[in-house]
Amino acid sequence: MRKHAEKSKIIRSSPALQKISKKMLAQGKSIGLVPTMGALHKGHVSLIEKSVKSNDVTIVSIFVNPVQFGANEDFAKYPRRLLADAKLCGEAGASIVFAPEPKDMYPLPLQTFVHNPALENLYCGAYRPGHFAGVLSVVAKLFNIAMPCKAYFGEKDFQQLHLIRRMACDLNFSVKIIGARTIREKNGLAMSSRNEYLSTEERAAAGSIYAGLLAAKKLHGQGEVSAAKLKSAVKERIERASGKIQYVEIVNKNDLMPVGTKVLRNAVVLVACYFGKTRLIDHVEL
Amino acid sequence: MRKHAEKSKIIRSSPALQKISKKMLAQGKSIGLVPTMGALHKGHVSLIEKSVKSNDVTIVSIFVNPVQFGANEDFAKYPRRLLADAKLCGEAGASIVFAPEPKDMYPLPLQTFVHNPALENLYCGAYRPGHFAGVLSVVAKLFNIAMPCKAYFGEKDFQQLHLIRRMACDLNFSVKIIGARTIREKNGLAMSSRNEYLSTEERAAAGSIYAGLLAAKKLHGQGEVSAAKLKSAVKERIERASGKIQYVEIVNKNDLMPVGTKVLRNAVVLVACYFGKTRLIDHVEL
Numbered sequence: 001m002r003k004h005a006e007k008s009k010i011i012r013s014s015p016a017l018q019k020i021s022k023k024m025l026a027q028g029k030s031i032g033l034v035p036t037m038g039a040l041h042k043g044h045v046s047l048i049e050k051s052v053k054s055n056d057v058t059i060v061s062i063f064v065n066p067v068q069f070g071a072n073e074d075f076a077k078y079p080r081r082l083l084a085d086a087k088l089c090g091e092a093g094a095s096i097v098f099a100p101e102p103k104d105m106y107p108l109p110l111q112t113f114v115h116n117p118a119l120e121n122l123y124c125g126a127y128r129p130g131h132f133a134g135v136l137s138v139v140a141k142l143f144n145i146a147m148p149c150k151a152y153f154g155e156k157d158f159q160q161l162h163l164i165r166r167m168a169c170d171l172n173f174s175v176k177i178i179g180a181r182t183i184r185e186k187n188g189l190a191m192s193s194r195n196e197y198l199s200t201e202e203r204a205a206a207g208s209i210y211a212g213l214l215a216a217k218k219l220h221g222q223g224e225v226s227a228a229k230l231k232s233a234v235k236e237r238i239e240r241a242s243g244k245i246q247y248v249e250i251v252n253k254n255d256l257m258p259v260g261t262k263v264l265r266n267a268v269v270l271v272a273c274y275f276g277k278t279r280l281i282d283h284v285e286l
Numbered sequence: 287m288r289k290h291a292e293k294s295k296i297i298r299s300s301p302a303l304q305k306i307s308k309k310m311l312a313q314g315k316s317i318g319l320v321p322t323m324g325a326l327h328k329g330h331v332s333l334i335e336k337s338v339k340s341n342d343v344t345i346v347s348i349f350v351n352p353v354q355f356g357a358n359e360d361f362a363k364y365p366r367r368l369l370a371d372a373k374l375c376g377e378a379g380a381s382i383v384f385a386p387e388p389k390d391m392y393p394l395p396l397q398t399f400v401h402n403p404a405l406e407n408l409y410c411g412a413y414r415p416g417h418f419a420g421v422l423s424v425v426a427k428l429f430n431i432a433m434p435c436k437a438y439f440g441e442k443d444f445q446q447l448h449l450i451r452r453m454a455c456d457l458n459f460s461v462k463i464i465g466a467r468t469i470r471e472k473n474g475l476a477m478s479s480r481n482e483y484l485s486t487e488e489r490a491a492a493g494s495i496y497a498g499l500l501a502a503k504k505l506h507g508q509g510e511v512s513a514a515k516l517k518s519a520v521k522e523r524i525e526r527a528s529g530k531i532q533y534v535e536i537v538n539k540n541d542l543m544p545v546g547t548k549v550l551r552n553a554v555v556l557v558a559c560y561f562g563k564t565r566l567i568d569h570v571e572l
């Protein structure tokens with residue numbers, strides 16, 4: 001990992017960042033944006049490093065977006081540690097940390113939403129009403145504030161990444177969306193800020209998620225095309241480790257539509273499950 | 287009116303316009319955008335002239351946006367005359383006419399929409415389901431394609447202008463929204479491309495819309511605060527001229543909420559009605 005001596009500059013106001021970004025664009029500088037909710041881990045760091053490599057300036061936004069949390073979700077307890085995060089951003093080479101307060105991002109209650117009615121109520125969206133409209137709206141806002149040429153998102157949030165790509169295309173945002181591969185713990189657990197909620201035992205057991213996905217991938221590689229059997233392979237592993245399945249779905253990776261009973265090409269297995277009270281998601285391409 | 291010798295350049299591709307706009311911004315030029323559906327009249331010309339006065343470059347978009355028309359509305363018969371429109375744009379000083387085909391604006395069916403659930407189903411929205419989501423989505427697209435510093439809209443479409451202002455604010459578009467006053471025929475009828483649908487008799491009778499609104503304004507000025515009586519004044523004039531009321535509402539001009547039974551300050555009367563088969567809208571501030 002390249003280490004940078006310089007600190008990231010912390011900017012808390014969206015008009016201030018917008019002004020800086022305009023100036024940088026007028027100077028011909030390329031801007032990379034890494035939108036995060038903070039509590040940065042190695043997955044985020046890989047996104048920042050990817051951006052630093054191919055842009056003149058990298059902006060990391062750190063904003064726990066209230067609009068994408070449901071009433072019974074973990075908005076209040078979501079981990080917040082701006083100074084430690086800003087240090088990581090600086091070390092990874094980011095120039096700017098954009099850390100607005102909710103009242104800066106929502107001076108008025110949000111009335112105008114960006115949403116995708118065709119896809120926002122499927123999979124994770126079925127269990128998190130309003131979540132993806134909250135995500136798309138805040139990402140649209142961040143695009144307009146930071147004015148990036150490229151924006152970086154983890155592939156872990158597969159449905160989210162798909163919706164963001166589609167938004168950028170549908171609404172002609174002049175932003176190239178870059179997905180980056182999921183970074184994993186040694187036991188295969190996908191890195192997530194929410195892993196901090198897990199007990200030591202739960203964290204160990206949650207390795208079964210990726211093990212289940214890999215088992216399905218192996219079966220598919222051996223010629224198994226039954227969606228039911230492939231899903232069962234995932235479920236069994238997770239349930240054997242005391243995880244509670246929320247959903248397992250097999251979808252077309254290009255349009256996110258369910259593949260039906262027979263799984264051929266371009267398929268991705270999506271899973272959401274609970275270990276203890278912590279909801280975790282992951283996926284694998286078959 | 288200032289006459290310009292130069293013709294507007296017609297651009298038909300959104301990636302081409304986006305590239306040109308980026309280049310102009312990098313050169314420090316200010317861009318004004320006048321979004322229209324073509325069939326330009328004096329109202330549009332006043333918007334273009336306003337933009338020409340305060341921007342280095344004025345882009346007029348001409349796009350009959352299928353997404354904002356209902357299934358039983360006038361998409362197919364909406365007047366289209368690109369060359370005459372482009373001539374008017376050039377005369378008014380616009381540098382660029384952006385006239386994309388639907389397949390350029392919607393290479394894929396639109397999945398991602400911008401909408402305002404709080405306000406999009408009121409007033410005109412109650413009678414035109416999906417209309418305002420179609421408007422906001424295409425305006426967001428045009429902002430991202432043309433990258434204007436300022437964008438110009440007629441005040442005639444009062445609810446539309448309010449929703450666009452709110453969108454620009456909610457989603458942090460770096461675009462100043464400029465409203466321009468309604469231009470009227472001699473008999474008070476607000477200029478609209480749809481006036482072309484009217485017969486000579488209907489056009490004369492439709493002068494009653496503004497007459498009704500002015501009657502309500504006069505009553506209010508004389509101390510009448512009853513919403514019912516003010517609305518009746520509008521309805522009576524229009525119905526006496528054989529117009530058919532769709533709705534008359536009195537709303538707060540700042541948040542577009544209905545004012546209730548008693549009309550005090552900051553109120554606007556909105557009206558939609560039919561003369562023959564043609565739907566017309568207008569409003570007046572009390």
